[in-house]
Amino acid sequence: MNNTLKNISIVIPTLGNINLRLTLASILNSSISVLEVIIVIPKNFNFNFDLSEFSRLNIVTLITDKGGQVFQRSEGFKISKGEFVLQLDDDIEFNQFLIERLVSTLVSLPKSSSISPLLTNSLNRSVYRGSFTLLSRLFYAFFYFDFLLKEGSINSFGKSIGIITKNMLMKVEWLPGGCVLHRRGNLILSNYFPFKSKAFMEDLYHSHYLQVNGITLYVDTNLNAIIEEPKNELNSNRLLIDKLNEFKIRKYFFFLKGINVAKYYWTCAIDFVVICLKFLYLKIVEK
Structure with missing residues (x-):
């Protein structure tokens, strides 16, 4: 098991998010040492981070011909050497035991599996909790005829439902892309996202292609990683x-x-109405 825990590659696509330091600090403070941390950057981007404070990490800087989160990540996957590969966003934080325990859980599952922790805010509350308020439940029931809001599912209208329940291992239909652990042999190495804009829904695309390849998806909600609340962005x-x-x-x-x-x-019609209301609200708040 000790050899397994050291055989981990981490892949982080980035455009130089200032929070990358927090992500690297989380890796540095981990209870186990990883094999390598691959930071993937487009060649035309001015990456001026001083990484000297993370000299204990084996950081590999990969320069790609073009940008795009999915493309950058896939290029990082291609050069990864570890038996296990952890994909991370460049703005995620976690405690010192997360990587070790994610690997331990994945090892206990069938080899055709990938796994994520619960994504929370800094107060350890699921970032998806907003979907489970009474108002949201009524909204989903009235407009999408989804009366159950099954955690970790994609409903019949293509809407992904997040997870809020803690302290359990759940088989799911999609994994949020911010923190996912794979076995290297199960990686999707192609650029499966054929769009030039921001990588909206890329986690749903990734989950789809993983499942097409026979990979079963799990979330271990005994573990958590911290991300920025979507509404704050x-x-x-x-x-x-x-x-x-x-x-x-x-x-x-x-x-x-x-x-x-x-x-x-x-x-699209429902979302357009909702986004117009959000736009008006933000304009009022920003005045």
Whole structure:
């Protein structure tokens, strides 16, 4: 087991997010040493981070011909050497035991498995809890006829439902992309995301292709990693254009999943109304 725990590659695609230091600090303070940390950066991006404080980590800097989170990650996967490969976003934090315990859980599962921890805010509350309020439940029931909100599922309208329940191992239909542990032989090495915009829904695409390859997905909610609350990233200047880009990405995802096209237009109409209301709210708040 000790040899297994040391045989871990970490792949982090980045454009130089200032929080990358927090992610690297989490790795540095881990209860186990990893084999390598591969930081993947586009060649035309000015990456001016001083990594000297993380000299104890075996950091490999990979320069790619172009950007894109999915492309950068896949290029990092290709050069990874560890038996286990942990994909991380560049703004995620975790405690010293997360990596060790993720590997321990994955080792206990069938070899055709990938696993994530629960994603929480700094107060250890699931970032998906907003979907389970009474108002949200009524919204899903009325507009998407989803009365159960099954955790970790993708409903019949292509909407991903997050996880809030703690202290259990759950088999799920999708994994959030911020922190996922794989066996190297199960990695998706192709650039499966055929879009140039921000990687909306890339975790759903990734989960789809993993499952096509026979990989079973799990979330261990005994463990958690900390990310920025999605609502804190809202920006009125990008809100509408981002949503239009997301509509294009969603259309292809519906095609992949074989979801009825009428449901696609229904979800777009509902989302457009919601995003217009959010836009007006942000404009009022920003004044």
